[in-house]
Amino acid sequence: MDVPELLASVSLLVPEEAATDNDISVRDVWDYLAHDEWQIALSLLEELGGGRPMPLTFWEQLAGAAEELGLGRSAAWCHWRCSEIRNGMIRADLTLRPVTEARRRTPVPGHGVLRPMWDIGNPSPDGGASVSVAGLWVEDMPVLEPGGRATVRLVPLTPAHWTHVGTGRRITMHEDRTVAGTAVVLEVRPPATAMPRR
Structure with missing residues (x-):
């Protein structure tokens, strides 16, 4: 499919009554598609998909359209959302340790390329702490500076390790043996x- 067909197909997956906080609806998407404003239509679809659970097909096709348009960050976001559907997602308030207290000297990239280890309370076979890996996406920021704080989205690489993690739990981020941040x-x-595909 070409970009207009992909975006039209994705638009059909959005419930007609869906709207953003700014009252943008799928009708607005169709208006932009009719005027060949594909990048704006894609952006609106991303926004509409953020407010409600959407099927995996929605994000897969939107990623394909973003790739065809050469929109790397949008494509990465759509692929990330696919991973959230497959593996689950944990949102957390993360505070990185400052440069004076941690090994990290550079900002954490915000677009899902970092996969740090997390102490989420699982014991190791010898009784010590065990860590589990999860990808990290920083919401609304391109990077998170050392000592900074932001809301992040985590996608577990092994979802079964994370089933006991609930709202309010404190977890620690590691890039080596030292604590890199707390969340x-x-x-x-x-x-x-069993997400249905349309």
């Missing part, structure tokens, strides 16, 4: 094991 869990969404 408080704000929201937990389990994997969509």
